[in-house]
Amino acid sequence: MNWLARATAGEGSMASLMDYYKARNILGRYGIRSARSGYVSSADAAVSFWNRKGKIVLKVLSGKALHKSRMGLVELDLGSEEEIGAAYKRLSKKASRLKPYKIIAQRMIPDGIEIIVGGNVDPQFGKMVLVGLGGIYVEAFKDFALALCPIDRQEALKMISELRSKNVIAPDKKSADVLAGLLVKVSKMFSNGNFSELDLNPVILHDGTYDAVDLRMLR
Amino acid sequence: MKYADLKPIMQPKSVAVIGASDKPGKVGNAIIQNYVDVGFQGEIYPVNIAGYDKVLGYKAYKSVCDVKKPIDLAVISVPAEAVVDCVLECGRAKVKGIVVVSSGFAEVGNTKLQDKLVAAAKRYRIPLIGPNCLGVMDTRYRNDTLFLPTFKISRPKIGGVSFVSQSGSVGSSTLDLISSEGFGLSKFISYGNAAVVDEVDILNYLAHDDDTKVIVFYIEGVNRGKEFVELAKSATKLKPVVIIKGGITPLGASAAHSHTAALAGSSEAYKAVFRQFGFVRAETLEDLTYFAKIFETQPPVTGKRIAIITNGGGHGVIATDAVYQSGLELATLSKATERALRKVMPPIVNIRMPLDIGGDADSFRFSAAMELVSQDPNVDAMMMIILFQTPGADEKAAQAVINLASKKVKPVVVMSSGSSYTQSHVKLIEESGVPVYESPDNATRALRALIEYSRYKEGLI
Numbered sequence: 001m002n003w004l005a006r007a008t009a010g011e012g013s014m015a016s017l018m019d020y021y022k023a024r025n026i027l028g029r030y031g032i033r034s035a036r037s038g039y040v041s042s043a044d045a046a047v048s049f050w051n052r053k054g055k056i057v058l059k060v061l062s063g064k065a066l067h068k069s070r071m072g073l074v075e076l077d078l079g080s081e082e083e084i085g086a087a088y089k090r091l092s093k094k095a096s097r098l099k100p101y102k103i104i105a106q107r108m109i110p111d112g113i114e115i116i117v118g119g120n121v122d123p124q125f126g127k128m129v130l131v132g133l134g135g136i137y138v139e140a141f142k143d144f145a146l147a148l149c150p151i152d153r154q155e156a157l158k159m160i161s162e163l164r165s166k167n168v169i170a171p172d173k174k175s176a177d178v179l180a181g182l183l184v185k186v187s188k189m190f191s192n193g194n195f196s197e198l199d200l201n202p203v204i205l206h207d208g209t210y211d212a213v214d215l216r217m218l219r
Numbered sequence: 220m221k222y223a224d225l226k227p228i229m230q231p232k233s234v235a236v237i238g239a240s241d242k243p244g245k246v247g248n249a250i251i252q253n254y255v256d257v258g259f260q261g262e263i264y265p266v267n268i269a270g271y272d273k274v275l276g277y278k279a280y281k282s283v284c285d286v287k288k289p290i291d292l293a294v295i296s297v298p299a300e301a302v303v304d305c306v307l308e309c310g311r312a313k314v315k316g317i318v319v320v321s322s323g324f325a326e327v328g329n330t331k332l333q334d335k336l337v338a339a340a341k342r343y344r345i346p347l348i349g350p351n352c353l354g355v356m357d358t359r360y361r362n363d364t365l366f367l368p369t370f371k372i373s374r375p376k377i378g379g380v381s382f383v384s385q386s387g388s389v390g391s392s393t394l395d396l397i398s399s400e401g402f403g404l405s406k407f408i409s410y411g412n413a414a415v416v417d418e419v420d421i422l423n424y425l426a427h428d429d430d431t432k433v434i435v436f437y438i439e440g441v442n443r444g445k446e447f448v449e450l451a452k453s454a455t456k457l458k459p460v461v462i463i464k465g466g467i468t469p470l471g472a473s474a475a476h477s478h479t480a481a482l483a484g485s486s487e488a489y490k491a492v493f494r495q496f497g498f499v500r501a502e503t504l505e506d507l508t509y510f511a512k513i514f515e516t517q518p519p520v521t522g523k524r525i526a527i528i529t530n531g532g533g534h535g536v537i538a539t540d541a542v543y544q545s546g547l548e549l550a551t552l553s554k555a556t557e558r559a560l561r562k563v564m565p566p567i568v569n570i571r572m573p574l575d576i577g578g579d580a581d582s583f584r585f586s587a588a589m590e591l592v593s594q595d596p597n598v599d600a601m602m603m604i605i606l607f608q609t610p611g612a613d614e615k616a617a618q619a620v621i622n623l624a625s626k627k628v629k630p631v632v633v634m635s636s637g638s639s640y641t642q643s644h645v646k647l648i649e650e651s652g653v654p655v656y657e658s659p660d661n662a663t664r665a666l667r668a669l670i671e672y673s674r675y676k677e678g679l680i
């Protein structure tokens with residue numbers, strides 16, 4: 001069984017997935033931006049989360065699903081009662097085999113570059129922070145840089161400069177600075193906390209800032 | 220004490236060889252023979268329970284305890300099951316350091332025996348290198364515990380490179396290679412199972428050793444990750460540490476629950492730590508020697524503008540490609556240099572980078588081109604391509620390159636390839652302290668390693 005199969009089956013280690021909401025609160029405490037979101041347990045609740053403003057996203061959270069978009073567990077770009085109602089119905093049906101699960105509603109973040117920022121505990125060296133090309137490209141290109149925590153701004157910039165996709169992810173000094181700031185915060189949070197693994201994937205870089213739109217935090 | 224003191228092992232005044240033999244071909248004989256061959260200046264005490272009177276002319280002892288004189292180093296080469304008792308005897312005889320050459324411990328699954336060995340060494344607080352290793356060499360001090368006969372493996376000349384290898388085979392073959400390269404060795408340490416003295420102790424010792432200018436490390440793993448990193452922070456600021464790690468673990472071999480953990484496998488972690496803490500990472504065993512010789516001989520440089528001077532057009536083009544592909548830049552000569560070159564070069568020479576001084580270039584042209592280009596403020600380092608197949612490229616041309624490179628104003632690497640005529644000139648150049656590479660690609664990789672390390676040391680990205 002490969003790592004993916006193991007991960008999706010939830011086997012293999014004692015690590016436990018932290019509640020999304022709790023995890024998002026921790027990000028907030030370190031000043032790490034993430035898309036505003038809330039659990040919804042009905043189509044109506046999803047509609048009221050939308051509140052007739054802009055677009056929202058609905059997605060299924062389950063310990064059994066690491067690849068949400070590939071498994072069809074994300075519904076993007078929902079901007080009407082009908083769209084939200086239909087999407088909620090589709091997701092509930094798909095998720096029935098992934099119990100226990102929750103459905104989360106999230107503000108739609110504008111298009112941008114998708115990256116991954118994460119943390120891992122290396123058995124030899126300790127806590128490490130990672131940055132790379134994210135979203136669906138994580139596995140396809142395996143373009144990432146890694147460093148031992150904690151890192152400072154200069155080390156964060158070095159990591160970014162190591163990426164093959166550096167000119168896409170951080171095409172100018174300002175965007176590199178924004179990303180470096182995020183990496184320093186994540187390294188600090190991961191160093192301080194009692195975590196074994198962390199994925200912020202994707203983090204969307206857009207309009208001179210960023211938002212983490214999905215996260216997995218494991219104790 | 221945080222780190223083991225390796226001085227008694229590396230620079231002993233007296234050596235006991237436990238398991239000494241008077242039969243040629245035995246390990247316990249080769250070790251003593253080597254001490255004789257390399258001209259060790261201290262005392263030698265052969266020890267063997269068989270009770271020889273003498274081994275190779277030296278008075279022999281039944282036990283190390285019978286010597287009754289100070290012993291700095293004991294080299295133990297007896298069957299595995301007898302090693303622990305020998306170590307305990309060394310403890311009683313107040314031996315200051317031990318090298319255990321014998322194998323048959325953790326490397327064959329006998330961890331219990333290795334645990335006993337560690338306990339014995341710790342009981343008397345003796346630094347112990349091995350087991351299952353070749354031991355150590357200090358070329359200046361003429362200390363040599365290797366059991367490889369000098370006629371089979373050449374001993375490198377004295378120099379500033381210290382080479383450390385967990386593996387004995389990588390150690391001995393690379394050592395043999397080093398001796399054929401034009402640079403010298405300070406110390407060699409093969410540390411095998413790292414049961415007591417490990418890479419952290421060795422890195423600390425060599426980082427503070429004045430004779431060592433460059434450290435070259437082959438490791439298969441690190442025992443104490445956190446201490447290794449802590450020490451590396453200061454060690455890599457003192458001198459370049461070229462490193463290669465053998466043994467790749469498959470990506471994400473552990474049970475990962477996240478993309479991050481799946482990507483950040485053990486090999487990736489090593490690579491990241493090497494990069495982050497200023498190691499010079501070698502990708503291949505050849506890199507170890509390529510990098511070692513540029514670091515030993517050339518001054519540091521943080522600029523990336525490389526000037527290429529060549530007597531072969533194609534090689535200049537390939538070298539230019541290599542320079543760009545490795546993230547370095549081709550230098551653009553200043554107007555003043557261009558004018559000066561125009562005055563001395565014949566009309567067939569195009570005054571631009573890469574500077575092709577022509578297939579008929581002689582020593583005068585090599586000398587003039589190098590002299591002018593090396594003084595150009597737009598040039599950070601130079602690659603000299605000398606193809607000795609052409610009529611004008613002779614010993615005088617080689618000497619011209621040597622003369623200029625010896626000034627060490629800017630780093631110079633030479634690229635040259637060919638058979639016997641070339642090789643004799645390559646040797647001449649390397650012995651003068653200028654590194655020579657067989658391909659533009661290798662020359663460029665070495666330059667890049669030098670530049671990257673110099674930038675790390677200066678705190679530049």
